[in-house]
Amino acid sequence: MGDSYEQHVVLFPFMSKGHTIPLLHFARLLLLRHNTAVTVFTTPANHPFVAESLHGTTASIVVLPFPTVDGIESTDQLPSMSLFYKFATATATMQPHFEHALENEITIPRISFMVTDSFLWWTLQSATKFNVPRFAYYGMNCYSVCLCREAVFSGIFGGAQPDDELVTLTRFPWIKLCKNDFEAAFRNSDPKSDAYEFNTKVISAVGCSYGMLVNSFYELESVFVDHINEESCPKSWCVGPFCLPQHTPNVHLIPGEKPRWIEWLDEKLEEKESVVYVAFGSQAEISDEQFYEIAKGLEESMVNFLWVIRKAEWTLPDGFEERVEKRGIVVREWVDQREILMHESVEGFLSHCGWNSVLESICAGVPILAWPMMAEQHLNARMVDEEIKIGLRVETSDGSVRGFVKCEGLRKSVKELMEGEKGREGRKKVMKLADIAKNAVQEGGSSCSTLNLLFQEICTHHNELAPMSNSETTPSNNNI
Numbered sequence: 314m315g316d317s318y319e320q321h322v323v324l325f326p327f328m329s330k331g332h333t334i335p336l337l338h339f340a341r342l343l344l345l346r347h348n349t350a351v352t353v354f355t356t357p358a359n360h361p362f363v364a365e366s367l368h369g370t371t372a373s374i375v376v377l378p379f380p381t382v383d384g385i386e387s388t389d390q391l392p393s394m395s396l397f398y399k400f401a402t403a404t405a406t407m408q409p410h411f412e413h414a415l416e417n418e419i420t421i422p423r424i425s426f427m428v429t430d431s432f433l434w435w436t437l438q439s440a441t442k443f444n445v446p447r448f449a450y451y452g453m454n455c456y457s458v459c460l461c462r463e464a465v466f467s468g469i470f471g472g473a474q475p476d477d478e479l480v481t482l483t484r485f486p487w488i489k490l491c492k493n494d495f496e497a498a499f500r501n502s503d504p505k506s507d508a509y510e511f512n513t514k515v516i517s518a519v520g521c522s523y524g525m526l527v528n529s530f531y532e533l534e535s536v537f538v539d540h541i542n543e544e545s546c547p548k549s550w551c552v553g554p555f556c557l558p559q560h561t562p563n564v565h566l567i568p569g570e571k572p573r574w575i576e577w578l579d580e581k582l583e584e585k586e587s588v589v590y591v592a593f594g595s596q597a598e599i600s601d602e603q604f605y606e607i608a609k610g611l612e613e614s615m616v617n618f619l620w621v622i623r624k625a626e627w628t629l630p631d632g633f634e635e636r637v638e639k640r641g642i643v644v645r646e647w648v649d650q651r652e653i654l655m656h657e658s659v660e661g662f663l664s665h666c667g668w669n670s671v672l673e674s675i676c677a678g679v680p681i682l683a684w685p686m687m688a689e690q691h692l693n694a695r696m697v698d699e700e701i702k703i704g705l706r707v708e709t710s711d712g713s714v715r716g717f718v719k720c721e722g723l724r725k726s727v728k729e730l731m732e733g734e735k736g737r738e739g740r741k742k743v744m745k746l747a748d749i750a751k752n753a754v755q756e757g758g759s760s761c762s763t764l765n766l767l768f769q770e771i772c773t774h775h776n777e778l779a780p781m782s783n784s785e786t787t788p789s790n791n792n793i
């Protein structure tokens with residue numbers, strides 16, 4: 314790495330597509346600052362994905378060994394998400410290799426700060442040893458962070474009320490939540506459980522970090538950003554959407570080079586037809602029974618759809634693709650989701666509400682039909698439907714937040730998104746937010762200014778430390 318760089322940022326994403334992709338976008342965003350060098354840490358099996366994503370940039374990639382029993386290095390490959398805690402805990406085996414690289418391999422220029430995923434809690438110890446400020450990347454927005462904290466502090470989980478009964482939050486009285494808005498593992502208060510142990514380590518390491526880096530923008534959730542920054546530690550820095558500044562939709566200049574689903578969307582655009590995009594992220598688990606109802610609901614809705622199916626074992630009803638031939642397309646490959654959302658024919662997104670999907674939909678000005686499945690997605694769905702009002706929720710058969718979705722419920726909800734009043738209102742609102750998001754990442758916008766401030770603060774922090782290079786640094790246990 315050359316001497317012309319004044320700043321050097323280390324990024325260490327967690328090995329899951331929904332966590333890695335945004336930090337790779339953030340790497341590109343950092344590289345727009347010409348004086349900044351970026352080093353990204355990853356594992357052998359994730360290296361090709363990271364390298365392809367950073368192709369054509371000056372980012373350096375460091376590969377650390379990750380010895381797992383089954384050779385799985387990304388959560389989307391796990392046979393079941395019940396193995397998540399085992400997988401996430403195993404990342405700690407990388408700590409000595411990470412520290413070896415910090416001490417010997419990537420010493421020039423001196424590291425300004427590191428952004429490591431909150432699930433890699435042990436990186437705080439490494440950052441502390443080498444006197445490098447650590448920003449924890451949560452993957453969640455400030456709304457969900459605040460709601461998780463409030464639910465814990467207000468004792469919602471311990472209350473005697475049924476799991477689906479709504480409780481008003483004292484700090485945010487316009488918000489009602491139920492126990493089922495949270496994963497059972499997150500509510501588990503048994504200190505001996507894997508979930509409790511892991512979450513405790515993660516939360517306490519975030520609390521002792523220099524800051525929290527958030528893939529969001531201030532105008533989207535100012536009440537919640539302010540709440541975090543006024544009432545708790547560490548400070549949150551909203552510098553997103555990470556996917557925006559450097560995104561130019563793929564331009565397929567050579568005929569025949571376009572993926573078939575983009576050609577299909579082009580055809581729909583020519584026919585002046587709108588399309589709903591259907592995708593549930595990189596790790597959702599869907600039962601065969603539920604999968605069948607999705608297929609039937611889409612077929613009966615009579616809307617045009619592009620459906621990305623993640624798992625080979627999810628089988629479509631007999632003759633499905635023939636019956637929907639003219640108005641539906643099923644894709645079983647990895648797609649450029651942002652390119653699809655940006656396509657002019659796409660006017661609705663049936664989504665599991667992973668935070669990246671929600672943000673990408675906001676940036677593309679596409680309203681959402683929210684069908685949360687796991688993690689913090691139920692909170693994101695409340696945000697979409699009740700807080701920022703850019704869509705609606707899918708109708709479940711018993712009205713509960715985790716209820717089964719029958720084909721009639723799906724058909725009605727999809728129609729409402731594409732042709733109904735709630736869809737229309739959501740579309741207007743999300744288009745305004747798309748403009749605000751674009752402004753946020755422009756020079757002078759809130760996210761751009763926050764990132765500048767972060768760099769300024771880190772420079773001041775460095776100047777206060779004795780000048781020395783990393784190679785001269787004696788590992789110590791001083792807190793930053």
Ligand SMILES: O=c1ccn([C@@H]2O[C@H](COP(=O)(O)OP(=O)(O)O[C@H]3O[C@H](CO)[C@@H](O)[C@H](O)[C@H]3O)[C@@H](O)[C@H]2O)c(=O)[nH]1
Nearest residue numbers: 331334452594595596647648649650667668669670688689
């Ligand atoms: O074929 C595909 C499939 C996915 N994606 C991208 O993969 C990412 C998926 O992220 P997200 O929508 O957030 O879904 P998950 O993969 O489910 O994300 C996990 O991580 C998120 C960030 O922490 C959480 O909000 C979610 O709840 C959690 O499930 C997005 O950038 C998509 O654009 C593609 O580009 N092509």
